[in-house]
Amino acid sequence: xxxxxxxxxxxxxxxxxxxxxxxxxxxxxxxxxxxxxxxxxxxxxxxxxxxxxxxxxxxxxxxxxxxxxxxxxxxxxxxxxxxxxxxxxxxxxxxxxxxxxxxxxxxxxxxxxxxxxxxxxxxxxxxxxxxxxxxxxxxxxxxxxxxxxxxxxxxxxxxxxxxxxxxxxxxxxxxxxxxxxxxxxxxxxxxxxxxxxxxxxxxxxxxxxxxxxxxxxxxxxxxxxxxxxxxxxxxxxxxxxxxxxxxxxxxxxxxxxxxxxxxxxxxxxxxxxxxxxxxxxxxxxxxxxxxxxxxxxxxxxxxxxxxxxxxxxxxxxxxxxxxxxxxxxxxxxxxxxxxxxxxxxxxxxxxxxxxxxxxxxxxxxxxxxxxxxxxxxxxxxxxxxxxxxxxxxxxxxxxxxxxxxxxxxxxxxxxxxxxxxxxxxxxxxxxxxxxxxxxxxxxxxxxxxxx
Amino acid sequence: xxxxxxxxxxxxxxxxxxxxxxxxxxxxxxxxxxxxxxxxxxxxxxxxxxxxxxxxxxxxxxxxxxxxxxxxxxxxxxxxxxxxxxxxxxxxxxxxxxxxxxxxxxxxxxxxxxxxxxxxxxxxxxxxxxxxxxxxxxxxxxxxxxxxxxxxxxxxxxxxxxxxxxxxxxxxxxxxxxxxxxxxxxxxxxxxxxxxxxxxxxxxxxxxxxxxxxxxxxxxxxxxxxxxxxxxxxxxxxxxxxxxxxxxxxxxxxxxxxxxxxxxxxxxxxxxxxxxxxxxxxxxxxxxxxxxxxxxxxxxxxxxxxxxxxxxxxxxxxxxxxxxxxxxxxxxxxxxxxxxxxxxxxxxxxxxxxxxxxxxxxxxxxxxxxxxxxxxxxxxxxxxxxxxxxxxxxxxxxxxxxxxxxxxxxxxxxxxxxxxxxxxxxxxxxxxxxxxxxxxxxxxxxxxxxx
Numbered sequence: 001x002x003x004x005x006x007x008x009x010x011x012x013x014x015x016x017x018x019x020x021x022x023x024x025x026x027x028x029x030x031x032x033x034x035x036x037x038x039x040x041x042x043x044x045x046x047x048x049x050x051x052x053x054x055x056x057x058x059x060x061x062x063x064x065x066x067x068x069x070x071x072x073x074x075x076x077x078x079x080x081x082x083x084x085x086x087x088x089x090x091x092x093x094x095x096x097x098x099x100x101x102x103x104x105x106x107x108x109x110x111x112x113x114x115x116x117x118x119x120x121x122x123x124x125x126x127x128x129x130x131x132x133x134x135x136x137x138x139x140x141x142x143x144x145x146x147x148x149x150x151x152x153x154x155x156x157x158x159x160x161x162x163x164x165x166x167x168x169x170x171x172x173x174x175x176x177x178x179x180x181x182x183x184x185x186x187x188x189x190x191x192x193x194x195x196x197x198x199x200x201x202x203x204x205x206x207x208x209x210x211x212x213x214x215x216x217x218x219x220x221x222x223x224x225x226x227x228x229x230x231x232x233x234x235x236x237x238x239x240x241x242x243x244x245x246x247x248x249x250x251x252x253x254x255x256x257x258x259x260x261x262x263x264x265x266x267x268x269x270x271x272x273x274x275x276x277x278x279x280x281x282x283x284x285x286x287x288x289x290x291x292x293x294x295x296x297x298x299x300x301x302x303x304x305x306x307x308x309x310x311x312x313x314x315x316x317x318x319x320x321x322x323x324x325x326x327x328x329x330x331x332x333x334x335x336x337x338x339x340x341x342x343x344x345x346x347x348x349x350x351x352x353x354x355x356x357x358x359x360x361x362x363x364x365x366x367x368x369x370x371x372x373x374x375x376x377x378x379x380x381x382x383x384x385x386x387x388x389x390x391x392x393x394x395x396x397x398x399x400x401x402x403x404x405x406x407x408x409x410x411x412x413x414x415x416x417x418x419x420x421x422x423x424x425x426x427x428x429x430x431x432x433x434x435x436x437x438x439x440x441x442x443x444x445x446x447x448x449x450x451x
Numbered sequence: 452x453x454x455x456x457x458x459x460x461x462x463x464x465x466x467x468x469x470x471x472x473x474x475x476x477x478x479x480x481x482x483x484x485x486x487x488x489x490x491x492x493x494x495x496x497x498x499x500x501x502x503x504x505x506x507x508x509x510x511x512x513x514x515x516x517x518x519x520x521x522x523x524x525x526x527x528x529x530x531x532x533x534x535x536x537x538x539x540x541x542x543x544x545x546x547x548x549x550x551x552x553x554x555x556x557x558x559x560x561x562x563x564x565x566x567x568x569x570x571x572x573x574x575x576x577x578x579x580x581x582x583x584x585x586x587x588x589x590x591x592x593x594x595x596x597x598x599x600x601x602x603x604x605x606x607x608x609x610x611x612x613x614x615x616x617x618x619x620x621x622x623x624x625x626x627x628x629x630x631x632x633x634x635x636x637x638x639x640x641x642x643x644x645x646x647x648x649x650x651x652x653x654x655x656x657x658x659x660x661x662x663x664x665x666x667x668x669x670x671x672x673x674x675x676x677x678x679x680x681x682x683x684x685x686x687x688x689x690x691x692x693x694x695x696x697x698x699x700x701x702x703x704x705x706x707x708x709x710x711x712x713x714x715x716x717x718x719x720x721x722x723x724x725x726x727x728x729x730x731x732x733x734x735x736x737x738x739x740x741x742x743x744x745x746x747x748x749x750x751x752x753x754x755x756x757x758x759x760x761x762x763x764x765x766x767x768x769x770x771x772x773x774x775x776x777x778x779x780x781x782x783x784x785x786x787x788x789x790x791x792x793x794x795x796x797x798x799x800x801x802x803x804x805x806x807x808x809x810x811x812x813x814x815x816x817x818x819x820x821x822x823x824x825x826x827x828x829x830x831x832x833x834x835x836x837x838x839x840x841x842x843x844x845x846x847x848x849x850x851x852x853x854x855x856x857x858x859x860x861x862x863x864x865x866x867x868x869x870x871x872x873x874x875x876x877x878x879x880x881x882x883x884x885x886x887x888x889x890x891x892x893x894x895x896x897x898x899x900x901x902x
Contacts, residue, residue: 004506006541006764009524012496014539016546017553024492036822038829040799041475045463045572046497046558047517055455066498066526068519070562073460075517088465090457095467097846099833101799102468107497111521121496131833138811138832149822261812263819313457348552349489360589361712368714371487371600378489381589382550382582395548 011112011120013328018346018397023331025344025448026154027105030125030325033150034103037142039127042104044084050074052087055312064110077109081126081324082309089130090313098132099139105327117336119328128322130309135319140285140305141255143321144269145262147289147301150325155341155447158292159300161264162272165252165285166304169276171245172221172238176214184208185218186276192222193274222274228256231271248284255285283307287323293451297333301325334449341450347397349378350440351416354389356405363404366414366429370402373433375440393419399443400436462563462571464779469797469848474782476795476899477605478556481576481776484601485554488593490578493555495535501525503538506763515561528560532577532775533760540581541764549583550590556778568787570779579773581760586770591736591756592706594772595720596713598740598752601776606792606898609743610751612715613723616703616736617755620727622696623672623689627665635659636669637727643673644725673725679707682722699735706736734758738774744902748784752776785900792901798848800829801891802867805840807856814855817865817880821853824884826891844870850894851887 008014015023031041050067053076066077078084081104089100105125112118127146129139144161151159173182188203197219204210204218224234235249252271259269277286284305291297303323310318334340351370355363363379370377378398380389393401403415414432417424418439427435459465466474482492501518504527517528529535532555540551556576563569578597580590595612602610624633639654648670655661655669675685686700703722710720728737735756742748754774761769785791802821806814814830821828829849831840844852854866865883868875869890878886 001762003765004503004763006538006761007500007503008496008538008542009498009500009526012498014495016543017491017493020492020494023494035799036825036827038800038803038827040468041471042468043471043474044465045460047460047463047560047572049458049460052455052458066519066521068517070517075460087457087459091459092467097843099831101829109498121498134833136832136834138830142830258811258815261815310457311452312455314454348486348491352489360709364709364712374487376487376489378552379589379593380550381587382585383587392548 009120011114011118013119013122013332017348019335021346021348022340022344022448026331026334027123027125027327029153029448030105030150030327031103033146033153034125034127036149037101037127037146039101039103042085042088042102043106044078044081044088044104046077046107046109047075048078048084048087050076052313053078053083056083061110064112066109066111078106079110080108081106081124082128082322085126085128085130086310086318087313089318090310090316093132093314093316098130099135100130100132101127102130103127117329117332119332122326122328125325125327126322128309128320130318130320133317133319135305135321137251137254138258139321140251141258142262143285143287143303143323144255144259145264147287147323148262148264148268151289151301153447155449156291156339156451158451159268160290160292161269161301162275162288162290163252163255163269163285164272164275165248165255166276166282167244167248167284168235168252168273169248171242171248174244175238175242176217178210178214181208181210183280185210189218189222189274190276197223224273228266228269228271231273232256251284277302277304281306283319285321291333294333294337300330300333339449339451341446341448343450344446344448345397345399345440345443347399348376349396349398350376351378351400351402351436352393352396352398353377353379353402353404355379355381356403357409362409366402366404366432369430370433370436373437375433375436399440402432460571462565462569464570464573464783468799470786472797472799473791473795473899477782477785478574478576478778480604480899481556481601481778482554484597484604485576485578487600488552488578488597490552490554493536493539493553494557495529495532495539495555497528497558497560498526499529499535499538501527503764504529504534507534512561515563517560517562529557530561531559532557532575533579533773536577536579536581537761537769538764540769541761541767544583544765544767549581550586551581551583552578553581554578568780568783570783573777573779576776576778577773579760579771581769581771584768584770586756586772588702588705589709590772591702592709593713594736594738594754594774595706595710596715598738598774599713599715599719602740602752604898606900607742607790607902609902610719611741611743612720612752613726613739613741614703614706614720614736615723615726616699616706617727617733618695618699618735619686619703619724620699622693622699625695626689626693627668629661629665632659632661634731636661640669640673640725641727648674675724679717679720679722682724683707702735728753728755732757736772742784745784745788751781751784790900790902792897792899794901795897795899796848796850796891796894798850799827800847800849801827802829802851802853802887803844803847803849804828804830804853804855806830806832807854808860813860817853817855817883820881821884821887824888826884826887850891853883 173179192200201215204215275288282304286304288299289301305321307319309320353363353367367377367379401417412429413426624630643651652666655666726739733755737755739750740752756772758770760771804814804818818828818830852868863880864877866877
């Protein structure tokens, strides 16, 4: 038979079992943390009607869409989880209670140019809180707490959440009478970290025609740095000149004030006036999260407050606040930077049960008892030489091997070999599952990330 | 702004939060059970190169594929999890240890004609054990044990696993010298339950030209019923006439023999000579699982033994055995048949924390403490009337509401209201998270299915 070459498309992450186990662990912690905050899990289709999915899209996004027809239907694969959420909330508005808090961890699709570390199919892990008509500012203060908890639970410590408020920026540009060019100004200011203040100033002059005074004001404003209270104090100097600015400053004060109550340490959180994010979408607090030792990775968790989640579908005003973790990309970076905790087992089984008798019943009974105790047990019954069996145990990285020979069966014990230390001991059959459960629980202690 | 009508494509399941919570519970139990047997989780792309995905496909399947081009690439959405597994094993053969045991729970896509209870996007929940060149028969005996454990863990009791062996059928048709028409014969015999023995006999005569003797033999064979030992005894009468038949009978005897060791009660398991399944694929033991009270649903978990998982990609012989649960369809049926356990909470939160003071810090601290204890806590801070807040608690179905007013804060207590009984009591602040954890654990006891 002529063979087809087996291959996986480039830009699509496909992991080997040990890496998949690590990925599942990371994903599991996101699910658990999001759940702890009372977010409900959602699962929307990967395919939507193009007219629905692309109601808002345009430009770069639209080009990346996987779009196709099936029968008479014009279909597209989702490119994020926000548009499906907007559709969901608009469609099921009457059946939902607001604030509606949902998390969704799912694959999205973007036909980007393939390059290292860029994926065409990738997981996003999103949370959003949606209000019906209004949404309290406290929700904007809780979000950094969730980001902090999530990354801390993963074992990450060297990260910082950057926060800003779009009203402060919008108000500031109104003060300067340059709000009509605010999006363009912000696009240039966004390059501050990369190209420096001088070049940003030059671009503001030459590209947008700002006068020296305005450029000076902007550069001075963006240079406001220091502790959160220092930044907030510096911002007080601008108070009273613009209503939107003042409102943004109030909000930022509230967010910062509640952060310690929410348990976010000051050194994990910084007010940063240079970040803007999603220019046509966010309207209040905005967030970015950076790895302190790997700034080149960019933000690993971003989001913000928006006023109209679903304006393309409904007249109802649905303000919200949300964040998104690019999980596939994050996992890729963690692998690349060697940040995954190698001490944690990645074997599918906790114990490999090797029957050494003709009758398999004792081995089957033991494996069943292990599973009943919550221990992942694999029965190995292939007719191979002992060496091949142990070689298999090594290859799957199983922490324990259980031997059940005539002697063991006669004496009501099982020989358990620790595959890391090489030690072997006999344990009473009825005590062994619990013995294993405790040992395995100890081995699984620790976070998936180890800095 | 002109609005686009929000809609979800027909044939795509999109659940409301309480139903999604139920679905997640069912899915979680499948993951846990599969893991307990030492299967490793896999996650392959939803999109594959068409040439790879359709190496084998043809006929009905091919028509249902979502196939499209992006740039120069001819792409298809996966229509099952078996072909991606075959690709994976062929591609990563050198990096895997055999037997390779994997589970995968993922969405697959088939553009079928939309009808009630049929889905175009649906979850399959598969396990497979793949050998390299050979695979021991015990794996075929373990599979029904896993099916039994899975459905029992879900809370289902009224089901039965039907088992047959394709070698017995193939050998039997060889005995009759009709093996050249075996697939056609089996297709007709498959209708036995629906149309009865007489009509099947007639079709075998008129459609395929079988003589009366052959038809008589087939009808007599298919009429073999009774306890497993009765059926096996009846089959002994055919022994010695055909090698393949004898081999199949040996295998079936082994599978049945080990089933009680594997803990599958006799009444949940029946040898059924009428089932054949996947005519061009399965080569040994085959399985079906039926709901005793809902036979109209058909098999809810099917599979079998095959000799060549990946023959379209590699010359390596990769025999295996696997089963698949159509999870989306199963969940749909459970909903329809009112089999989901309504006593289990579906709320995203275990406790809704209502601050009744100006300063939110005590409420935030309490919610944080709850989360630390593993209790899902949602802080409700919208400036609404008390009645609206309680109405929200009702709508999300939260089991407990925590009130923190001036009195409570001053006395170091929290008022906890049981939203089911309506009872309210004051609990010391530091004891309350553990108090809630225990109460909530009790409420979550029970299986997702309640017959």
